[in-house]
Amino acid sequence: MPYEPVIGLEVHVQVKTRSKMFTRAAAGYGEPPNTLTDPVVLALPGVLPVMNKAALDRVIKVGLMLGCEIAPVCKWDRKNYFYPDSPKNYQISQYDQPICTGGAVEIELPGPARNLLGEHRRIPLTRIHLEEDVGKLNHAGGESLVDYNRAGTPLMEIVSEPALHSAEEAFAFLTALRLIMIYGGVSDCDMEKGQMRCDANVSVRPVGGQKLGTKVELKNLNSISFVRAGIAHEIKRQTAIVEAGGAMVQETRDYDGQTGTSQSLRSKEMAHDYRYFPDPDLMPVKVDAAWKAGIRAELPELPFDKQRRFFAEYQLPYTITSVLLPDRGLCDFFEEAAKLSGRPQAVGNWIANDLLRELGGARIALAACQVRPAHLAGLVKLVETGVISGNLAKEVFVGMFQSGEAPESIVARQGLRQTTDAGELDQWCAEAIAANPKSVADFKGGKENAINAMKGFVMKQSKGKANPKLVDEILRRKIAG
Amino acid sequence: MADSELIFKPAAELAALLAAKQLSSVELTQALIARTRAVDDRVRAFNSFDEADALAQARASDARRAAGQARGALDGLPVGFKDVIAVAGQPLTCSSRMLANFVSPYDATVTRKLKDAGAIPWGRLNMDEFAMGSSTENSAFHQTANPWDLERVPGGSSGGAAAAVAAGEAPLALGSDTGGSVRQPASFCGVVGLKPTYGLVSRYGLVAFASSLDQIGPLARTVEDVAMLLGAIAGHDPLDSTSYPAPVPDYCAELRVRPGPWKLGVPKEYFGAGLDAEVGGAVQAAIEFYRGTGCEIREVSLPVASSYAVAAYYIIATAEASSNLARYDGVRYGHRAAEATGAVDLYFKSRAEGFGPEVKRRIILGTHMLSSGYYDAYYLRAQKVRTLIRNDFLRAFQEVDALLAPVAPTAAFKIGEKASDPLAMYLSDIYTISLNLAGLPGISIPCGFTRGGLPVGLQIIGQPFQEARLLAIARAYEQGHGWRGRHPTL
Numbered sequence: 007m008p009y010e011p012v013i014g015l016e017v018h019v020q021v022k023t024r025s026k027m028f029t030r031a032a033a034g035y036g037e038p039p040n041t042l043t044d045p046v047v048l049a050l051p052g053v054l055p056v057m058n059k060a061a062l063d064r065v066i067k068v069g070l071m072l073g074c075e076i077a078p079v080c081k082w083d084r085k086n087y088f089y090p091d092s093p094k095n096y097q098i099s100q101y102d103q104p105i106c107t108g109g110a111v112e113i114e115l116p117g118p119a120r121n122l123l124g125e126h127r128r129i130p131l132t133r134i135h136l137e138e139d140v141g142k143l144n145h146a147g148g149e150s151l152v153d154y155n156r157a158g159t160p161l162m163e164i165v166s167e168p169a170l171h172s173a174e175e176a177f178a179f180l181t182a183l184r185l186i187m188i189y190g191g192v193s194d195c196d197m198e199k200g201q202m203r204c205d206a207n208v209s210v211r212p213v214g215g216q217k218l219g220t221k222v223e224l225k226n227l228n229s230i231s232f233v234r235a236g237i238a239h240e241i242k243r244q245t246a247i248v249e250a251g252g253a254m255v256q257e258t259r260d261y262d263g264q265t266g267t268s269q270s271l272r273s274k275e276m277a278h279d280y281r282y283f284p285d286p287d288l289m290p291v292k293v294d295a296a297w298k299a300g301i302r303a304e305l306p307e308l309p310f311d312k313q314r315r316f317f318a319e320y321q322l323p324y325t326i327t328s329v330l331l332p333d334r335g336l337c338d339f340f341e342e343a344a345k346l347s348g349r350p351q352a353v354g355n356w357i358a359n360d361l362l363r364e365l366g367g368a369r370i371a372l373a374a375c376q377v378r379p380a381h382l383a384g385l386v387k388l389v390e391t392g393v394i395s396g397n398l399a400k401e402v403f404v405g406m407f408q409s410g411e412a413p414e415s416i417v418a419r420q421g422l423r424q425t426t427d428a429g430e431l432d433q434w435c436a437e438a439i440a441a442n443p444k445s446v447a448d449f450k451g452g453k454e455n456a457i458n459a460m461k462g463f464v465m466k467q468s469k470g471k472a473n474p475k476l477v478d479e480i481l482r483r484k485i486a487g
Numbered sequence: 488m489a490d491s492e493l494i495f496k497p498a499a500e501l502a503a504l505l506a507a508k509q510l511s512s513v514e515l516t517q518a519l520i521a522r523t524r525a526v527d528d529r530v531r532a533f534n535s536f537d538e539a540d541a542l543a544q545a546r547a548s549d550a551r552r553a554a555g556q557a558r559g560a561l562d563g564l565p566v567g568f569k570d571v572i573a574v575a576g577q578p579l580t581c582s583s584r585m586l587a588n589f590v591s592p593y594d595a596t597v598t599r600k601l602k603d604a605g606a607i608p609w610g611r612l613n614m615d616e617f618a619m620g621s622s623t624e625n626s627a628f629h630q631t632a633n634p635w636d637l638e639r640v641p642g643g644s645s646g647g648a649a650a651a652v653a654a655g656e657a658p659l660a661l662g663s664d665t666g667g668s669v670r671q672p673a674s675f676c677g678v679v680g681l682k683p684t685y686g687l688v689s690r691y692g693l694v695a696f697a698s699s700l701d702q703i704g705p706l707a708r709t710v711e712d713v714a715m716l717l718g719a720i721a722g723h724d725p726l727d728s729t730s731y732p733a734p735v736p737d738y739c740a741e742l743r744v745r746p747g748p749w750k751l752g753v754p755k756e757y758f759g760a761g762l763d764a765e766v767g768g769a770v771q772a773a774i775e776f777y778r779g780t781g782c783e784i785r786e787v788s789l790p791v792a793s794s795y796a797v798a799a800y801y802i803i804a805t806a807e808a809s810s811n812l813a814r815y816d817g818v819r820y821g822h823r824a825a826e827a828t829g830a831v832d833l834y835f836k837s838r839a840e841g842f843g844p845e846v847k848r849r850i851i852l853g854t855h856m857l858s859s860g861y862y863d864a865y866y867l868r869a870q871k872v873r874t875l876i877r878n879d880f881l882r883a884f885q886e887v888d889a890l891l892a893p894v895a896p897t898a899a900f901k902i903g904e905k906a907s908d909p910l911a912m913y914l915s916d917i918y919t920i921s922l923n924l925a926g927l928p929g930i931s932i933p934c935g936f937t938r939g940g941l942p943v944g945l946q947i948i949g950q951p952f953q954e955a956r957l958l959a960i961a962r963a964y965e966q967g968h969g970w971r972g973r974h975p976t977l
Contacts, residue, residue: 045593049814051586051694052573052595054727086810086857090830095813150830152818281857283866286699286807288728 562605595692667919674944
C-alpha cells in the first residue's frame with residue numbers, strides 16, 4: 007500500500023523590538039552573557055511584567071498580512087514548567103485565545119526548471135500567538151551555564167494546519183514565511199541566530215486516507231535545509247515502519263542535522279502538564295478596529311503579489327523577479343530606477359548582473375551601496391540614447407559603484423561620450439584595415455567574423471568611444487570599396 | 488522630649504513636631520532604635536534592621552529641612568517594612584529560608600515613592616513565610632509575640648508590622664494583605680490597618696503570593712496616619728499592569744471634611760456561629776455607636792461571600808502561589824542545595840530545604856488545582872464564584888455606603904493553639920478574605936478590648952476606590968473613642 011506524509015509546522019519567530027516582551031531591558035543578540043537583563047528578566051522576587059505594545063503591533067501586522075482573524079482581546083496565560091533556561095519557571099504565552107487565528111501562507115513549489123515559475127499553493131494556518139523566549143543553556147565540562155540574554159525576547163509561534171505533504175513543501179513554506187516576516191519588518195528570521203526555529207509534526211497514512219496517522223514531533227530543526235532533510239528522513243523512517251506492518255508511537259524526536267539521524271526525546275506519556283491559567287499580572291488588552299486600521303495602513307505588499315505585479319507591470323522575466331524578490335530593498339531600488347528610466351527590463355538586467363555582482367564582490371549590503379536608483383536610471387538612458395556604448399557602460403557602472411559619482415559626470419569627466427565624428431571614425435577604420443591585412447582578406451573570402459578584429463582595433467584606438475554601428479558601416483564600405 | 492512620649496505618638500503629630508523643628512528626624516530615629524533595642528528581644532517584630540542606614544537617612548532629612556527643602560509630611564518619619572517589599576540594598580527574606588540571604592537590588596514602587604517623600608525605610612518586619620498564614624508562626628526565623636500578651640500571636644501574615652506599630656517600635660509600617668494579612672494582625676495588635684482596593688497601590692516590588700489578591704496596605708496607630716501613608720503610596724504605576732489609572736485624592740484633607748452620617752450595612756451572616764461573644768459584643772457596640780451618631784444601619788446579606796469565600800480563596804490563592812513561587816529554584820538566587828546532581832535534583836533539594844511546611848502545602852494544593860482535568864472543576868469554578876462574591880457586595884452597596892463587620896472570629900489566640908490545625912487557621916480569615924476576592928477596600932480599627940485585655944478590631948468594608956469615605960467613617964468612630972490612648976506595657 008502506498009503511503010503519503012502529512013506535515014504540520016510550528017514555527018517560532020523572534021519579533022524584532024528594541025526592548026523585551028514584558029520589560030524595558032534591551033533585546034539583542036551576540037552581547038556578553040547576562041548583560042541584556044534586569045530584575046524582570048531574571049524573575050527576581052516581586053517584579054511584574056508589562057506588555058510591550060510594539061511586539062503586539064507586529065504580530066497583528068503579521069496576522070493581517072496572512073489574512074488571519076485578529077482576536078478582539080489579547081489575553082495572556084501562564085505555561086508552567088520547570089527548566090533552568092526559564093527564569094520564572096513559567097512562560098507567559100497565549101493558550102486558548104491566540105491573537106491570530108486562520109489565515110494562510112502562499113508558497114511556491116519548485117518549477118520544472120530553475121528558470122521556470124513553480125506551482126503556487128496556499129497553506130492554511132491554525133493560529134499565531136505571542137509569547138516570550140527563554141534563555142540559553144551552555145554545557146561545558148560537566149557544568150551548565152545559563153545566559154538569560156535571550157530570555158523574554160518577544161516570540162511568536164505560527165502553527166500551520168497539517169496541510170503539507172512533502173519535505174519540499176515544508177521547505178517552501180518556511181522560505182515564503184521568512185520572506186513575509188522580512189517584508190513586514192517583523193523579524194530578520196536569521197536561523198543561525200535562533201530568530202526563526204521550527205518544529206515539525208509528521209505522520210504518514212495510506213494515500214487518499216482521511217484519518218491522520220500517529221504523529222511524531224521533530225525538534226531542533228535549526229536551519230531551513232535541516233527542516234527539509236529532517237522531514238524527508240522522518241517520512242522515510244515512518245514509511246518503512248508502517249510498510250513492515252509496525253505501529254507508530256507518538257513521541258518527540260530530536261533530529262541531528264550533522265549525522266542525518268534522529269532519536270527519541272520523550273514519549274506521549276512523558277508529555278508535560280503545563281497547568282495553563284490566565285496570568286493575573288497582566289490585564290487583557292482590547293484590540294479595537296482603529297488599532298487594526300492603523301496597522302493595516304502600513305502593510306507592505308506581499309512578496310508573491312509583488313512578483314505578479316512585476317510580471318504584469320514591467321514584463322520582467324521570472325529569473326529577474328527571482329533575483330529581486332528576496333530583497334525588498336532591491337525591489338524598491340528596481341522600481342525607482344525603472345520608473346526614472348522608463349526601461350524596466352534593462353534596469354532589471356543591470357541589477358541582476360552588475361549590481362549584485364559588485365555588491366557580492368565588495369561584500370556590502372544594498373543600503374550601504376553608493377549607486378542610487380537615479381544613477382542606474384541615468385546610465386541606462388546614456389546607453390539607450392547612444393551616448394555611450396554598452397561596453398563602456400559596464401566600466402562606468404563599476405566607477406559609479408566605487409565612487410558614488412553620477413554616470414553623466416563620469417562620462418563627461420573621462421570623455422567617454424561615443425564619437426560619431428565621420429572624420430575621426432574614418433581615420434580609425436583606415437588604420438584598422440591597414441593594420442589587419444589578413445582579416446581583410448578573410449572577410450573578403452567570406453568569413454563574416456573576420457570584421458570583428460578590425461572593429462576591436464577601432465575600439466582600442468578610440469578607447470571604446472567609437473560608435474559600433476557607424477564603425478561597422480564604414481569598415482564594410484571601405485573594404486568593399 | 489522623652490523617648491517614652493515619642494514612641495507612641497501618632498505619625499501626624501510627629502510630622503507636626505518635625506515641621507515645627509521641635510524634633511529632629513535623628514532624635515526620633517534614635518528613640519525608635521532605643522525602643523526597639525529595649526523591647527524587640529521579647530516582641531521579635533523585626534527580622535533585621537540597619538541602624539546606621541536609618542540614622543544616615545534621618546540626618547539627610549534633617550539637612551533637607553534645615554535647608555528649607557523638606558519634602559512633605561512624611562519627610563524624616565521612619566516606616567517599617569514587612570519583609571516582603573523590596574528596598575534596594577536591604578534583605579528581602581519573606582521570612583523564608585529560601586531567601587534568607589537575598590538582598591534586593593531594586594526598590595519596590597512604594598519604596599521609591601516613600602523615599603521620594605523623604606520617609607526612612609526602617610527595618611524588615613517578620614511575617615508568615617511568603618505571607619502564608621494568620622499568626623506569623625509560619626516564619627522560618629522566629630515567632631513574633633503579640634505586644635499585649637507575649638504568649639499570644641500577633642496575627643498574620645503581617646504580624647511583625649502590626650506588632651512593631653503596637654509596641655512603639657515604628658510609627659508607621661507597610662504590610663501586605665492577600666486574605667486579611669494587614670487587617671487581622673491590626674485587630675490582634677490594636678492598631679489601624681487598611682487593605683486598599685485592588686489596583687490602588689502598585690504591587691511592583693511586593694513579592695507575590697497570589698497576584699490577583701495581593702495588595703500593600705498601611706498600618707499605623709490612627710486613621711489619619713493610615714490616610715497619610717496611603718496617600719504617599721497610592722497611584723497608577725506603569726510597572727504594574729494591574730494598577731488603576733486614576734488620580735489619588737488627598738486622603739488627609741478629605742478626612743477633615745465631615746460628610747456623614749452614612750448608610751451602613753451589617754452583613755447578617757457575619758454574626759453567626761463561630762464568632763466569639765466578646766468580639767461580637769465589641770463590634771455590636773461599634774454598630775450602635777454609628778447608629779447613635781445618626782447613621783442608618785441596615786442589615787444586608789452576603790449569601791455567596793459568607794458561604795464560599797474560603798473555598799474559592801484557597802483554590803485561587805494556592806493556584807497562583809504555585810506558579811508565583813516556581814521561580815525559587817536555586818538556579819539564580821536564593822537557597823541552593825549544596826549537593827545536587829542535575830537540574831531536577833537541584834529543584835527538588837533546594838525547594839525541599841528552602842520552603843517551610845505551609846508553603847509546601849499550598850504549592851502542592853495549587854499545583855493540583857491547575858492540573859489538567861481539575862482546572863475546570865476547581866480554578867475556573869472558583870473564578871466564577873469570585874464574580875458572584877463581588878456581585879454580593881456590589882448589590883449591598885446599592886443600598887449602603889459601607890459595611891460593618893468583625894475582622895476575625897476571635898481576639899489573638901495563643902501561640903501554638905492552631906498551629907497543628909491548618910483548617911482552623913484558614914477559618915480565622917473568614918471575614919476578611921472575601922474582600923480580596925472582590926477587590927474591595929477594608930480597614931480594621933480598634934473597637935475595644937476583651938476582658939483579658941486583648942484588642943478587638945472593627946472591620947469597615949468600602950466601595951471600590953472609595954478609600955476617602957472609608958477612612959472618614961473609620962475616623963468618626965476613632966474620634967468618639969479613646970482606645971488609641973491605651974498601649975501595651977512591655
